[in-house]
Amino acid sequence: MIINNQMAKSIQQLGQVTKPNTTNQTGRQSRQGEFQKILHQQLNQEQELKFSKHASMRLESRQIDFSANQLERLQNGLSSARDKGVKESLMLVDDVALIVNVENATVVTALNKEESKEHVFTNIDGALLV
Numbered sequence: 001m002i003i004n005n006q007m008a009k010s011i012q013q014l015g016q017v018t019k020p021n022t023t024n025q026t027g028r029q030s031r032q033g034e035f036q037k038i039l040h041q042q043l044n045q046e047q048e049l050k051f052s053k054h055a056s057m058r059l060e061s062r063q064i065d066f067s068a069n070q071l072e073r074l075q076n077g078l079s080s081a082r083d084k085g086v087k088e089s090l091m092l093v094d095d096v097a098l099i100v101n102v103e104n105a106t107v108v109t110a111l112n113k114e115e116s117k118e119h120v121f122t123n124i125d126g127a128l129l130v
Contacts, residue, residue, distance in 0.1 A: 049100075051106070058110045059110050062115070064112060073130040074100075074107075077128045081100070081102045087103055087125055088123055089128060091127075091128045092130065093130045095113040096110055098110050099124065
């Protein structure tokens with residue numbers, strides 16, 4: 001692989017090739033360092049579960065409210081699903097079924113116990129009982 005007009009034959013060499021040149025201006029190095037710092041913070045930051053507009057409307061119309069304990073269980077389930085490589089998940093919390101986009105940490109829709117009996121869930125690659 002060629003990076004910065006230099007040949008890197010292995011991953012270890014790739015790190016050496018992509019290191020900033022010490023003869024560059026200090027301002028440029030500072031910006032690169034700052035960017036890398038922010039990038040690492042964002043990648044390592046745990047995403048908090050959020051609700052789409054559609055899911056929020058469904059929860060409201062179905063009079064579904066979550067306790068702090070249930071929300072914590074959902075957040076833990078999200079982390080577990082992410083660790084297992086799940087992308088779209090069915091999460092069951094007590095009497096509520098939620099479809100969650102794990103990559104975006106977003107609840108897409110919600111169904112109560114009665115409604116979920118009548119549905120077949122498709123396009124999911126994981127299910128969690130939280």
